[in-house]
Amino acid sequence: MAVRQDVRKLGSDWHPILEWYARAVRELSTRKIGQRTSWAYLGAIHGLDVAGWVQAGIVSAGDPLPSQSERGRLWNQCQHNSWFFLPWHRGYLAAFEAIVAKAVQDLGGPNDWALPYWNYLDATEPLVRDIPKAFTDPTMPDGSPNALAKPHRAAIKLGPTPWFPRDIDLSAMAEKHFTAASGALGFGGGATRFNHLGGPAATGAMEGNPHNRVHVMIGGVGANAGYMSDPDYAALDPIFWLHHCNVDRLWAAWMAKPGSNQENGAQFMAGPAPRQFEMPDALGNLAVFTPAQLLPGGPLEPTYDTLAVGTGVAVVAQGGQGMPAGVSPPPPDAVPMGANDAPVSVSTSSTTLVQLAPAETIVAAPAPQRVLLNLENVRGTAPSGVLNVYLSLPASLGLPASVPEVVDTVSLFGLGKASREDGEHGGNGLTVALDITDLVRSLRAGVDGDLDQLQVRLEQPQGAELPPITVERVSVYRQDL
Numbered sequence: 130m131a132v133r134q135d136v137r138k139l140g141s142d143w144h145p146i147l148e149w150y151a152r153a154v155r156e157l158s159t160r161k162i163g164q165r166t167s168w169a170y171l172g173a174i175h176g177l178d179v180a181g182w183v184q185a186g187i188v189s190a191g192d193p194l195p196s197q198s199e200r201g202r203l204w205n206q207c208q209h210n211s212w213f214f215l216p217w218h219r220g221y222l223a224a225f226e227a228i229v230a231k232a233v234q235d236l237g238g239p240n241d242w243a244l245p246y247w248n249y250l251d252a253t254e255p256l257v258r259d260i261p262k263a264f265t266d267p268t269m270p271d272g273s274p275n276a277l278a279k280p281h282r283a284a285i286k287l288g289p290t291p292w293f294p295r296d297i298d299l300s301a302m303a304e305k306h307f308t309a310a311s312g313a314l315g316f317g318g319g320a321t322r323f324n325h326l327g328g329p330a331a332t333g334a335m336e337g338n339p340h341n342r343v344h345v346m347i348g349g350v351g352a353n354a355g356y357m358s359d360p361d362y363a364a365l366d367p368i369f370w371l372h373h374c375n376v377d378r379l380w381a382a383w384m385a386k387p388g389s390n391q392e393n394g395a396q397f398m399a400g401p402a403p404r405q406f407e408m409p410d411a412l413g414n415l416a417v418f419t420p421a422q423l424l425p426g427g428p429l430e431p432t433y434d435t436l437a438v439g440t441g442v443a444v445v446a447q448g449g450q451g452m453p454a455g456v457s458p459p460p461p462d463a464v465p466m467g468a469n470d471a472p473v474s475v476s477t478s479s480t481t482l483v484q485l486a487p488a489e490t491i492v493a494a495p496a497p498q499r500v501l502l503n504l505e506n507v508r509g510t511a512p513s514g515v516l517n518v519y520l521s522l523p524a525s526l527g528l529p530a531s532v533p534e535v536v537d538t539v540s541l542f543g544l545g546k547a548s549r550e551d552g553e554h555g556g557n558g559l560t561v562a563l564d565i566t567d568l569v570r571s572l573r574a575g576v577d578g579d580l581d582q583l584q585v586r587l588e589q590p591q592g593a594e595l596p597p598i599t600v601e602r603v604s605v606y607r608q609d610l
């Protein structure tokens with residue numbers, strides 16, 4: 130089986146793996162969208178915007194399309210804000226890799242081509258934050274145009290930047306449960322049905338960071354945004370696949386980490402209701418797949434050269450720990466503590482007060498409990514957005530004003546699509562849970578009496594140039610550990 134390798138460690142900027150990738154992308158791009166192994170069809174599986182694609186010259190208005198039934202099953206399939214985010218993308222990578230590998234072979238290349246990964250959290254590699262050179266060189270070594278460099282990007286280096294102050298990190302790897310309880314964080318996301326974008330559940334920890342952050346750091350926000358910031362264009366950028374390959378490897382490393390509880394209940398393992406996941410194979414035939422097939426020991430489990438570099442997990446075994454024999458324990462329920470009283474609209478900056486319920490106060494003594502701030506049903510019109518979140522003590526306490534502490538920078542990948550009324554979930558927008566345990570404890574330490582209110586400030590880093598983002602409700606939950 131072909132082994133997926135770190136793109137930085139291939140040994141040269143134009144290693145044959147990348148040269149063949151570029152040739153295959155060029156070949157797949159000559160195929161029309163009606164062909165299941167075309168670059169456009171593969172991108173449409175993630176998401177597409179027909180009018181925008183015609184305008185951008187990605188497809189022509191007269192191009193023949195697959196049947197309506199096939200378009201309904203195969204296109205606009207990508208799973209986000211859901212526990213299916215990781216398994217669906219793993220299946221998507223497998224289909225993509227098989228189709229590219231077949232094209233490489235047909236073009237006269239090797240018969241073991243595997244998708245490399247972009248190991249951007251490998252602290253031992255100084256240039257790891259730059260998009261590899263093969264994705265920015267205008268031409269290939271033979272002087273012909275480079276298909277890997279074509280898509281529009283806002284940046285060719287991962288932040289942090291002034292408009293995205295928080296960096297990517299490996300904090301998601303510390304999550305114990307794959308499935309997120311309602312109002313809480315989990316490694317993989319909340320339990321949902323088929324969930325294209327938005328919907329009722331909170332974004333998973335790995336999906337939020339580094340996944341969403343890398344998308345928006347490369348794609349950017351505002352009028353100049355590139356493919357990577359929009360789920361309807363993202364998979365058309367060849368770097369998308371190396372990014373997702375690393376996200377998938379981080380999941381493999383997390384599963385191999387002692388103490389991780391990978392979801393393996395029947396509802397997850399059998400795949401979504403009411404429709405199944407479906408992909409083309411290397412020959413263009415269609416096949417359905419389930420999450421069970423992708424997990425350790427399953428027929429579609431990928432092989433990586435290492436799970437121990439850039440993952441924060443000191444494991445070397447391939448294939449993780451295998452699946453637990455019984456059903457993994459569910460995460461502890463999260464309990465609502467309180468919420469603000471009206472939706473917040475953020476142009477540049479807005480402040481809101483979260484009032485805790487009478488029986489709920491933030492306790493000073495550390496307890497085996499985490500506190501989570503939820504931004505519920507976040508909506509906007511731009512393809513993606515960024516919100517800086519700050520926390521401070523309410524003015525009503527009469528304490529000297531303190532500088533609000535930064536909670537996080539939230540990357541709202543797919544904001545516009547999740548907010549549209551005609552969308553799969555009627556425009557529910559995105560819901561995000563943030564761990565504020567340490568921050569509320571340090572704020573609590575400065576207060577004598579009860580702390581039953583928290584002040585939350587939301588800010589768009591480039592607000593003046595961007596359409597407003599609304600947050601339906603800001604709430605606080607606690608969860609026993």
Ligand SMILES: [Cu+2]
Pocket residue numbers: 340344363373
């Ligand atoms: Cu992605």
